[in-house]
Amino acid sequence: MFEARLPQGQILKKLIEAVRELVTDANFECKPSGLSLQAMDSSHVSLVSLLMRADGFDPYQCDRNRTLGINLRTLASVLKCSSNDDIITIRAEDDGDSAILIFESPSSDRLSEFDLKLVDIDNEQLVIPDTQYDAVVRMPSAEFQRIVRDMQILGDSVTIACSKDGVKFSANGEIGSGSVRLKQSSAVDSEDDAVTVDLQQAVSLTFALRYLSLFSKAAPLSPTVTLSFSKDVPLLVEFRIADMGHLRFYLAPKIDE
């Protein structure tokens, strides 16, 4: 049997809200070490990679590897039936054809149970090579979300340039052009408010804002986001999930022809 109880159930709610517009169906790979998911969007431009380690659950039981194919829209609808402070348990019986979701109120006086039919998903797994990135930018996730939203006023793509001074987002379209420049923070009250640029070499890449906007829906998961860039390789956008794992998005760059 597979059973994973997540005391902070709202993490799962935020996760599914963050990926459900990008990916319709996904295989949750359940292993003794934890739960993972990898899926591309339908146009094969971006990829979602989720990891939730077993030690983030309490308890976590996985006797053998299981693949749970789940429609994320359905899962999102079901998760809307839980409260933010509910404890959420995912269970799958051996040889069962469904995943069971249990929502438990903090005082345990309300228990709801939903049985979701599993779906067969032909999921291509990609090998993501280890990459030494030219620049790694860390910033508040709310700031990332705001910049992406602001740039969308101007056009459908954004050029992100990292240098020792900081990071510059710029867009131009029919109505005009604009940019937002963030300097590296010198002194901040909280590390979560800081902007840092870890630079090996200056790099400038162009990306579709539509996808960055979808990625930024993960902002409620984590106060900070990390953007990793290298010339002519996909952007990595990473949100940490408490102490238990991460939600990563990869986005292929736009390249001059």
Next chain:
Amino acid sequence: RAAQKSLLAFFSRQ
């Protein structure tokens, strides 16, 4: 003009 690349141009299938 910049063209959108597919992710499959960078990552290989398992």
